[in-house]
Amino acid sequence: MHYRIRGEECRHIQAANIARGQLQEEYNIPDSPIGQGNININEALQNQQNMDQIAEENRRALTGEYEDEGHFYCDNVEEFGVALERLKNVPLPYDRANALNGSNITFGIELEFVDGDSDAIARELYELGIISEPRMVRYHDSGTPGKWTLERDGSVTSGRRGxxxxxxVLRDTPETWEQIEKICEVAKRHGARINYKCGGHVHVSMEPLDTARQRWRRFFKAIKGYEETIYRASGGNEGRIRSGHSYYAMPFNERASYGTRRRVTMESESDVHSLVEDIGNRNRYYxxxxxxIHRPDKPNTIEFRYFNGSLDPATIQANIKIAAGIIMASEKVRSKDLRDAPTPETMKRRGNMLNNARNERNNQSLMEFLDIFFSRKRDKEHVLGVLARNTWR
Structure with missing residues (x-):
């Protein structure tokens, strides 16, 4: 059982206190001994434990068959240097199954493009059963559940082009990767292209973080410690992060640093809303x-806005791996054992590395980033291939 501490009490002690208070109110007994309500208290404790168990099992189910190869570039600096040079000119891989290392986490993407006959793109994708309308629709159109949309966007659309x-909502399935590949092929065939205006946003479910304050703290440490590396990886096929990033994908480092220091109470979903509203500063352009997360009309997702636009499936997949990898590592890596289970030594090592991250522009930061957020060498090489093609901002 994963006990989350709330101040000085765990939620199970709180459940007992709640039950005790209910008994006192029901029978008008001032400060009655807790033993007088054993049946109700035990029931409250058991209910809370059952809910905790179900919630934890659901979170663990997001991971599936997770592989940890125990490979660390930090132990193989020469190997890293050779790979960094070699991968500059090697085509990026594209996984058509198990791209996210067994994770069942949900995600979504937004692919901006310029030029191209937008209605022709929409029409062909509609005929293929991929999108909901045979034409470009208005910005943030409600669309059809389970279908893509091609929307107008003031930053990239001109007339009926762009x-x-x-x-x-997507998952790591062969169908997802086939759709992304087909969408990119159709868009490019009808003249779509990428320029400095285009972004490629990735949304990832916050479910692995849930109401666990240490997971949120590790997430903020990840951004605080490796934002410069994320910016470098975000260059995609363009060689460098787009010039407009200082407005459309502003640095989050200072907000993340505040998030690692802020006192946090995690009793309910409303506490998560308060946390992200404060840390996020109500600004969607970081x-x-x-x-x-705190909007009832939106899904509970964390949006990674850093990435340049791309119509290259392998680059898009690398972006998704980075975003999902950071979220999943924020759940898994830790420097200490859990109360109910030991933490693998590889995860402890990653946790200690995360605790000491410095957000620097050097190869050491690149190696640490890959070692913390990816436990399979093939995923490290996929992301390293993107890093190798790009420079620091």
């Missing part, structure tokens, strides 16, 4: 956008 391809 737009934004917005996915439904590289990390948290504003969707």
């Amino acid at each position: 737009g934004e391809l917005v996915s439904p 590289g990390i956008n948290l504003t969707n």
